[in-house]
Amino acid sequence: MFVHDLFKLSFHNLLLHKIRSFLTSLGIIFGVGSVISMLAISEGAKRQALSQIEALGIDKIIVYSKPVPQVGKDVSDSSTQSFLESYGLLRKDLGHIKDMDNVATVTTLRNTRKKILRGTKQLDVILVSTSTTFLQDSGSDITNGRWLSPADEAHSAAVCVIGRNVKRKLFFLGEAVLGGRVKVGNAVFKVVGIMENNLGTQFPELNSPNDMIVIPESTSNAFFGFSSFQSEGRRRFQTTYVEADLFIVKVRELEYIDDTARRIVSFLEKSHSRDKDWGVTVPLDLLKQREQTQNIFTIVMSSIAGISLIVGGVGIMNIMLANVYERRKEIGTRRALGAKKKDILFQFLIETVFLTTLGGMLGIVLGIGISEVVTKYAAWPTIYSVWSIAISLFIACFVGIVFGTYPAWKAAQQNPIDVLRSE
Amino acid sequence: MGGAPEETIVKFEDIKKSYMIGAQEVPVLKGVSLSVEKGEFVGIMGVSGSGKSTMLNILGLLDVPTGGRYILNGRLVENLSDDELAELRNISIGFIFQSFNLFPHLSVEQNIEVPMVYGEIPSRKRREIAKSLAERVGLGHRLKHKPSELSGGECQRIAIARALGNNPAFLLADEPTGNLDEKTSHEILELFHELHARNQMTLVMVTHNILLEKDFDRVIYLRDGRLSSKDEFRGSGG
Ligand SMILES: Nc1ncnc2c1ncn2[C@@H]1O[C@H](COP(=O)(O)OP(=O)(O)OP(=O)(O)O)[C@@H](O)[C@H]1O
Ligand SMILES: [Mg+2]
Numbered sequence: 001m002f003v004h005d006l007f008k009l010s011f012h013n014l015l016l017h018k019i020r021s022f023l024t025s026l027g028i029i030f031g032v033g034s035v036i037s038m039l040a041i042s043e044g045a046k047r048q049a050l051s052q053i054e055a056l057g058i059d060k061i062i063v064y065s066k067p068v069p070q071v072g073k074d075v076s077d078s079s080t081q082s083f084l085e086s087y088g089l090l091r092k093d094l095g096h097i098k099d100m101d102n103v104a105t106v107t108t109l110r111n112t113r114k115k116i117l118r119g120t121k122q123l124d125v126i127l128v129s130t131s132t133t134f135l136q137d138s139g140s141d142i143t144n145g146r147w148l149s150p151a152d153e154a155h156s157a158a159v160c161v162i163g164r165n166v167k168r169k170l171f172f173l174g175e176a177v178l179g180g181r182v183k184v185g186n187a188v189f190k191v192v193g194i195m196e197n198n199l200g201t202q203f204p205e206l207n208s209p210n211d212m213i214v215i216p217e218s219t220s221n222a223f224f225g226f227s228s229f230q231s232e233g234r235r236r237f238q239t240t241y242v243e244a245d246l247f248i249v250k251v252r253e254l255e256y257i258d259d260t261a262r263r264i265v266s267f268l269e270k271s272h273s274r275d276k277d278w279g280v281t282v283p284l285d286l287l288k289q290r291e292q293t294q295n296i297f298t299i300v301m302s303s304i305a306g307i308s309l310i311v312g313g314v315g316i317m318n319i320m321l322a323n324v325y326e327r328r329k330e331i332g333t334r335r336a337l338g339a340k341k342k343d344i345l346f347q348f349l350i351e352t353v354f355l356t357t358l359g360g361m362l363g364i365v366l367g368i369g370i371s372e373v374v375t376k377y378a379a380w381p382t383i384y385s386v387w388s389i390a391i392s393l394f395i396a397c398f399v400g401i402v403f404g405t406y407p408a409w410k411a412a413q414q415n416p417i418d419v420l421r422s423e
Numbered sequence: 424m425g426g427a428p429e430e431t432i433v434k435f436e437d438i439k440k441s442y443m444i445g446a447q448e449v450p451v452l453k454g455v456s457l458s459v460e461k462g463e464f465v466g467i468m469g470v471s472g473s474g475k476s477t478m479l480n481i482l483g484l485l486d487v488p489t490g491g492r493y494i495l496n497g498r499l500v501e502n503l504s505d506d507e508l509a510e511l512r513n514i515s516i517g518f519i520f521q522s523f524n525l526f527p528h529l530s531v532e533q534n535i536e537v538p539m540v541y542g543e544i545p546s547r548k549r550r551e552i553a554k555s556l557a558e559r560v561g562l563g564h565r566l567k568h569k570p571s572e573l574s575g576g577e578c579q580r581i582a583i584a585r586a587l588g589n590n591p592a593f594l595l596a597d598e599p600t601g602n603l604d605e606k607t608s609h610e611i612l613e614l615f616h617e618l619h620a621r622n623q624m625t626l627v628m629v630t631h632n633i634l635l636e637k638d639f640d641r642v643i644y645l646r647d648g649r650l651s652s653k654d655e656f657r658g659s660g661g
Contacts, residue, residue, distance in 0.1 A: 333520075335509070
């Protein structure tokens with residue numbers, strides 16, 4: 001039998017029962033769909049993690065303040081309850097770190113912990129003070145207006161730059177933002193610029209730069225000092241005292257970054273011996289960890305996809321076995337008319353492989369659809385490659401061969417005479 | 424028969440066939456010896472259960488005997504591989520069934536082409552042959568129809584056309600008119616006669632119909648798994 005006749009025959013049989021063929025291959029459709037979307041999501045997550053970490057710069061060490069539970073000191077008197085909470089990085093720590101060998105620059109950031117209100121509603125926005133290097137070191141850009149200048153710093157100017165999300169939360173649609181005013185308690189800051197961070201940068205214990213209102217350090221010191229005062233209820237006061245919330249330490253030689261991080265840690269361990277009110281992360285290490293987590297995720301997802309492919313394959317095998325039984329008269333007649341065992345074997349095997357491959361193609365469409373939906377509604381980036389499509393088709397084909405062989409063999413083993421007698 | 428030297432196509436030497444039913448061996452053919460010469464039109468008759476179909480299936484290489492020797496065109500069948508048997512069924516034998524066994528999803532044309540597909544005849548040639556065969560059985564105008572759109576007699580004609588695709592040396596038919604009325608049966612038989620006369624085709628046909636006896640060059644009577652004489656057959660058949 002010519003190969004093209006064999007293919008035509010198998011294809012013809014498949015099209016005879018379109019709905020049944022479709023239902024039969026559902027398992028494969030979903031299996032391949034999940035393979036494609038899994039690969040797309042994990043590849044997207046990987047790229048995103050990479051770009052986030054690369055945005056911060058692999059040549060950085062992040063040192064941050066961490067609140068310690070129950071560190072508050074009771075300073076109540078007879079009429080009111082007052083607590084003083086003090087923790088975190090100190091200005092003298094900054095001096096030490098700056099003087100270390102491999103350290104190039106340090107950008108500091110302090111959260112003023114002031115409530116930002118719109119009317120009476122508290123907004124999920126933080127007011128921070130920082131130096132002029134922050135914009136670049138956080139991987140952010142100015143979209144409108146300007147960034148804080150050394151002159152602002154020198155004159156303790158009452159100006160601020162607001163993040164992309166802050167603009168939306170604090171101003172009405174169409175209201176002029178640049179030159180607009182942000183009121184914090186009695187202080188009023190003029191908006192001089194809008195900044196945007198598209199890399200998904202998130203600092204430990206702090207928000208994304210998109211949710212920040214940034215003012216110069218000198219301005220912050222002049223207006224607010226180092227303590228933030230919060231009242232809870234009528235007769236309960238809480239004061240928090242934190243000198244610095246974040247140091248972005250840039251190293252000179254990337255090669256020694258782990259060594260520098262270790263020295264920072266051992267220095268902080270000594271100087272903050274009472275409480276561990278600080279943390280250190282190295283994006284480069286995070287990158288390595290991320291890769292490991294990613295691998296675990298990929299293994300788990302592949303197992304799930306694998307199981308659904310096996311279930312789909314067994315389903316197809318089941319249907320094909322029923323199919324062979326149902327068509328035993330056709331098989332017997334073909335054998336009587338001169339079909340060899342291998343002609344029957346290949347007819348059924350190719351039919352199964354066609355079924356799984358077509359299912360695989362639909363699965364690819366489904367997988368791409370899922371990825372697009374995930375990207376659109378969950379805002380997860382997804383990336384699918386020619387490679388992942390090729391591997392999915394290969395898997396679908398392979399499933400067809402594995403689960404189609406037994407039914408096809410069974411069909412070929414049919415004795416023509418038994419089959420013809422069964423009328 | 425004509426004056427040409429006779430050539431033996433089929434030779435049965437003490438062919439036996441038995442089935443195992445549970446642990447019990449049930450003999451169906453109990454030693455049949457016969458030969459069929461080229462160009463003969465042979466009828467096989469016998470009561471139901473006498474083993475006619477069993478014998479025809481062995482003749483057509485659809486079944487294998489449990490004893491004896493079967494020589495087809497000078498080749499000992501028991502020595503042939505499964506693929507060789509399939510090839511012989513394809514090229515040398517045309518098989519016609521009582522219930523036609525057409526493929527319901529294929530058109531008349533495609534049905535006739537099936538044995539030629541297994542015989543690796545290129546598709547254009549196949550279509551030509553299928554068309555001429557359909558015309559020959561008087562159904563050239565039905566090429567694109569499905570079997571379900573044809574009458575029983577027409578279906579059997581198509582089945583005969585299908586059996587002729589690879590120009591086989593002999594045709595086997597198991598009660599080919601068993602499902603047809605008298606008039607249609609007669610037409611089918613006419614077709615067999617024509618094939619026999621025009622193409623010197625060798626034909627072996629199983630039938631119950633005693634009226635057909637005169638149509639055959641020779642009749643083989645089977646009784647309880649053995650060859651029997653016409654008189655004996657008459658005696659037992661009632
Ligand atoms: N696969 C089988 N297993 C067991 N017994 C069988 C088998 N095939 C045939 N037989 C038996 O062999 C005997 C002969 O069967 P066969 O079909 O050859 O009869 P037949 O002469 O063609 O009858 P009919 O005229 O009814 O078609 C019957 O008794 C039948 O029951
Ligand atoms: Mg019979």
